[in-house]
Amino acid sequence: MQLIDLRSDTVTKPSPGMRKAMFDAEVGDDVYKEDPTVNRLEEFAAHLLGKEASLFVPTGVMGNQICLNVLTKPGDEVICERHAHIFQYESGSPARLSGLQLSLVDGNKKGIFTTDQVEPLIRPASAYYMARTRVIEIENTHNRAGGTINTIENIKSLSLLAKSNNLYIHLDGARIWNAYVETGIKPSEYASHFDTVSCCLSKGLGAPIGSIIAGSNEFIKEAYSVRKAWGGGMRQVGVIAAAGFYALMNNVERLKEDHQKAKLLASSLADSKNINIDLELVETNIVMFSPIGISIEEFHSRCKTNGLSLGTGKVGEVRAVTHMDVSINDVKEAAEIIRSVLA
Numbered sequence: 207m208q209l210i211d212l213r214s215d216t217v218t219k220p221s222p223g224m225r226k227a228m229f230d231a232e233v234g235d236d237v238y239k240e241d242p243t244v245n246r247l248e249e250f251a252a253h254l255l256g257k258e259a260s261l262f263v264p265t266g267v268m269g270n271q272i273c274l275n276v277l278t279k280p281g282d283e284v285i286c287e288r289h290a291h292i293f294q295y296e297s298g299s300p301a302r303l304s305g306l307q308l309s310l311v312d313g314n315k316k317g318i319f320t321t322d323q324v325e326p327l328i329r330p331a332s333a334y335y336m337a338r339t340r341v342i343e344i345e346n347t348h349n350r351a352g353g354t355i356n357t358i359e360n361i362k363s364l365s366l367l368a369k370s371n372n373l374y375i376h377l378d379g380a381r382i383w384n385a386y387v388e389t390g391i392k393p394s395e396y397a398s399h400f401d402t403v404s405c406c407l408s409k410g411l412g413a414p415i416g417s418i419i420a421g422s423n424e425f426i427k428e429a430y431s432v433r434k435a436w437g438g439g440m441r442q443v444g445v446i447a448a449a450g451f452y453a454l455m456n457n458v459e460r461l462k463e464d465h466q467k468a469k470l471l472a473s474s475l476a477d478s479k480n481i482n483i484d485l486e487l488v489e490t491n492i493v494m495f496s497p498i499g500i501s502i503e504e505f506h507s508r509c510k511t512n513g514l515s516l517g518t519g520k521v522g523e524v525r526a527v528t529h530m531d532v533s534i535n536d537v538k539e540a541a542e543i544i545r546s547v548l549a
């Protein structure tokens with residue numbers, strides 16, 4: 207039986223076109239900055255994000271953590287949302303790699319927090335006996351809230367607040383491409399309100415590996431050094447950068463199809479009395495829902511027996527993520543499996 211895999215948009219396999227681009231890639235030693243394919247990807251990504259420079263890194267986690275490391279010193283504080291990826295899913299690395307503490311804000315159901323909530327958390331510069339507030343971090347789209355999109359007005363206000371308090375502001379834009387295709391707001395417009403940006407090529411865009419961080423020339427110069435120190439200096443990595451470049455050229459606009467599939471899945475589940483689902487949260491390619499009258503473990507296991515693999519979200523929630531390797535028919539079948547397991 208072929209499993210329908212909706213655990214994440216990271217499960218996609220490189221398409222034939224992407225594999226050909228990887229096969230054909232010109233390569234060189236990227237630690238010497240001599241890999242033409244990496245250099246081309248970094249130039250193009252910096253352009254898309256409207257930043258002076260960008261750097262190719264192996265993962266989204268490394269991307270976020272390099273940004274935080276460069277912007278801070280040990281003992282500093284980063285303000286982020288309670289369900290932010292950097293708090294929930296990065297193995298404690300702000301503390302472990304950079305000696306940072308996180309100050310958590312409760313976002314609304316879309317994971318969005320506002321300046322009113324952040325302002326009281328900014329510690330006075332004169333209070334040497336307190337941690338120094340240094341960075342505000344925003345995740346857009348917000349994974350754990352269900353792929354929700356932050357508004358550009360709210361982002362602008364938080365950015366102005368950061369500036370007026372001498373703080374940096376970082377965007378975890380792992381899925382910024384999804385926000386772009388849904389709102390029409392360009393990645394460069396989102397990024398213009400941030401000092402540093404991290405975004406993934408290996409999620410909905412379908413590359414097997416790779417993320418980009420972007421910012422000023424000065425920031426990227428430091429980022430090179432941190433990436434190397436953490437073992438992320440790669441050699442003939444053009445074979446992988448070629449997949450990232452192909453993804454940016456070919457797979458951004460098609461993310462809309464994933465959003466349609468997510469909406470189809472969500473609406474097919476909405477009238478089941480055994481499912482709690484909030485359709486307002488289904489803005490991109492992630493569907494969160496809670497099955498009623500069955501443990502999450504049992505639900506997952508019965509779905510799997512019937513040919514469907516699902517992921518997890520907040521406690522008590524199931525996560526289904528649509529992507530390029532599932533068809534509309536797969537999604538219809540997934541909805542049938544879920545409904546029959548809960549019937």
Ligand SMILES: Cc1ncc(COP(=O)(O)O)c(C=O)c1O
Pocket residue numbers: 264265266267268270291345347348349378380381406408417
């Ligand atoms: C919002 C967000 N940020 C960062 C990451 C980390 O990406 P990676 O798995 O490439 O380390 C993820 C991965 O799912 C994510 O959803």
